[in-house]
Amino acid sequence: PPGVFGEAAEQRERAVADYERDGFSTSWEMSLGNTLLNHDDPAYRAEMIRLIHEDGRLEMFAQFLGGDGDQWSGAVEAALGDAVDAGIVSQDDADAAMAYFG
Secondary structure: OOOOOOHHHHHHHHHHHHHHHHOOOOOHHHHHHHHHHHOOOHHHHHHHHHHHHHOOOHHHHHHHHHOOOOOOHHHHHHHHHHHHHOOOOOHHHHHHHHOOOO
């Protein structure tokens, strides 16, 4: 089936591994924000947003990183766009998260 193999699937698996490694540390927002800064693959970024969103932490994530200036805003905005494009989060959810930036 499409999407199970190939580069996108590998990127999603990498995002899951990174989330499982960093997503529950005391500084998880910064750790995951940094993974988004370091990955420009849309499948990776959309999957990371999916994991954060499914755990009910997207608003908390955006609020924390948004309060820390612009360091993460571009990466988070791009990741949210990828997640919207992939049908993972609604545009409203993405807009609500981005409201914490800038």
